Each structure stands twice: as structure tokens, then as C-alpha cells.
Amino acid sequence: MRLPRTDPVLVQAAIAGALSFAHLHDLAQAAGQHGWKAWAYPVSVDLLLVAAWHRMRVLRAVGAPAPAAWTWFGIALTASLGANVATAGLLDLDQVPAWLRILVAGWPALAFFGGTLLAHGSADAGHSAEPEEESELPLYETEIAPPIPTADPGPEPVEAAEPVPALLPAAPPAAPPVAVPAALVEHARKIADDHRTRTGAPIDSDTLRVRLGVPPHFADAITAQLA
Structure with missing residues (x-):
């Protein structure tokens, strides 16, 4: 029987995550957070990072900028690295300074604020909507052929010429398809399944746009792929 191969990168990530988790717990406990509260701090930091x-x-x-996401990523990474350095012997965990106790006590409010901004931010923020160019369709007029003169000088009956039928305007060209990344479609599929489970109805384009924070044309394209 062939044994499954172990990915060294995943093993290294698991070890590093466990050590960082333990350091955050030790620092929170030293700063006066005991019991389940000390274990909640590393969970909060890691969730904000992810x-x-x-x-x-x-x-x-x-294709949208992400300054806010980078900012909160840096804050969470700083909290994790700071706990690792503080528990490496550079800080006396029996005599934690007051400023560190204040930072640890204020972290839940800061993490809640950052998580709310990340969850409800708009994907197309900072992008001004470009006005769509209106296609000018040619206008066709009905032409009437003039009567053909004859050699007889007498009164000639004038025959009404048959009008040329007006040409219908050409249909506007179809919009080019929107390229949607596969990872975004998979994430949208999970949201749609959760919506169907809770409401019993398929998710619509507007609800999907709000949940993903993407432009309307991206939401329409993703909804079409989920149908």
C-alpha cells in the first residue's frame, strides 16, 4: 500500500501556527486574561490575519486596490510577531507593563472593528464608473423613385412609386464575456448554497453582489455560471 506523501510546507505551517497560538495565549494570560479569554486572543488574531x-x-x-486589507493584515501580523518576541525572554511575564495590559485589553474592540470593515467593504471602492458609450445607429429614410418621363407631350398619368421599405436598425453587438476567476466562482457557489439552505430559494444577482462586494457585471456573470 502506497502511503500518502506529506507536504513539508503544510507541516511547517502547522508547527509555526501552533507555536504562535501558544505564545499569544501565554502573553494574554500574563496580561491578566485568564481562562477561556486567554485562549480566545490567539483565535482572534489568527482569524483577522486570515x-x-x-x-x-x-x-x-x-483588479481593485486593497489598502485597508493590507493595513489589517499588517496589524494582525504585528500582534502575532509581537507575542512571539515578547515571550522569547525579552519580557518578564510576571511583571507585564501597564501599556501592554492596555493593548491586550483593547485588542477585542480593534479586531471587531477590523473584521467588520473587511466583511462589509466594497470590492469596487475607489473605481469611478466609466460612462458607457452609446452606439449611434444609422437612420434610414424612405426614398420614393421619381416618375420616368415619356415622349408623349399630352397629359400623362403619374403612377405612384412603391416606397422602399425602411431598413431595421442593426442589433447592438453582444457584450464581451466577463472573465471570472475560478476561486471567486467557488467562493460564490458556497455563498449560494448557504443562501439556498437558509431561505429555500436560489440566490439572486443583487444579493450575490452585496455578499461578494463585486461590480454588477461580475455578479451577473457569476450568477449565470451558478445557474
């Missing part, structure tokens, strides 16, 4: 990274990937997929 949420900021996910937000950056979504914004990069639609």
Missing part, C-alpha cells in the same frame, strides 16, 4: 489575506485575494481577482 480574513485580511482572503480579502486581498478577492480584491486582486477583480
Whole structure:
């Protein structure tokens, strides 16, 4: 029987995550947060780090800037690295300074504020909508052929010429398809499944646009692929 191969990168990431988790717990406990509260701090820091990274990937997929996501990613990374350095012997965990106790006590409000901004930010913020060019369709007029003169000088009956039928305007060209990244479609599919489970009805384009924070044409394209 062939044994599954172990990915060294995943093993290294698991070890680093476990150590960082433990350091954050030790620092929170030293700063006066005991019991379940000390374990909640590393969870909060890691979740904010993952949420900021996910937000950056979504914004990069639609070509939008991500300054806020980078900012909160840096804050969460600083909190994680700071705990690792503080528990390395450079800080006396039995005599934690007051400023560090204040930072640890204020972290829940800061993490809640950052997570809310990341969850409800708009993907197309900072992009001005470009006005769509209106296609000018040619106008066709009905022409009437003039009567043909004859050699007889007497009164000639004038025959009404048959009008040339007006040409119908050409149909506007179809809009080019929108290229949607596969990762964004998979994320949208999870949101659509969750919406169907909760409401019993398929998700519509407007609701999907709000949940993903993408422009309307991206939401329409993703909805068409989920149908």
C-alpha cells in the first residue's frame, strides 16, 4: 500500500501556527486574561490575519486596490510577531507593563472593528464608473423613385412609386464575456448554497453582489455560471 506523501510546507505551517497560538495565549494570560479569554486572543488574531489575506485575494481577482486589507493584515501580523518576541525572554511575564495590559485589553474592540470593515467593504471602492458609450445607429429614410418621363407631350398619368421599405436598425453587438476567476466562482457557489439552505430559494444577482462586494457585471456573470 502506497502511503500518502506529506507536504513539508503544510507541516511547517502547522508547527509555526501552533507555536504562535501558544505564545499569544501565554502573553494574554500574563496580561491578566485568564481562562477561556486567554485562549480566545490567539483565535482572534489568527482569524483577522486570515480574513485580511482572503480579502486581498478577492480584491486582486477583480483588479481593485486593497489598502485597508493590507493595513489589517499588517496589524494582525504585528500582534502575532509581537507575542512571539515578547515571550522569547525579552519580557518578564510576571511583571507585564501597564501599556501592554492596555493593548491586550483593547485588542477585542480593534479586531471587531477590523473584521467588520473587511466583511462589509466594497470590492469596487475607489473605481469611478466609466460612462458607457452609446452606439449611434444609422437612420434610414424612405426614398420614393421619381416618375420616368415619356415622349408623349399630352397629359400623362403619374403612377405612384412603391416606397422602399425602411431598413431595421442593426442589433447592438453582444457584450464581451466577463472573465471570472475560478476561486471567486467557488467562493460564490458556497455563498449560494448557504443562501439556498437558509431561505429555500436560489440566490439572486443583487444579493450575490452585496455578499461578494463585486461590480454588477461580475455578479451577473457569476450568477449565470451558478445557474
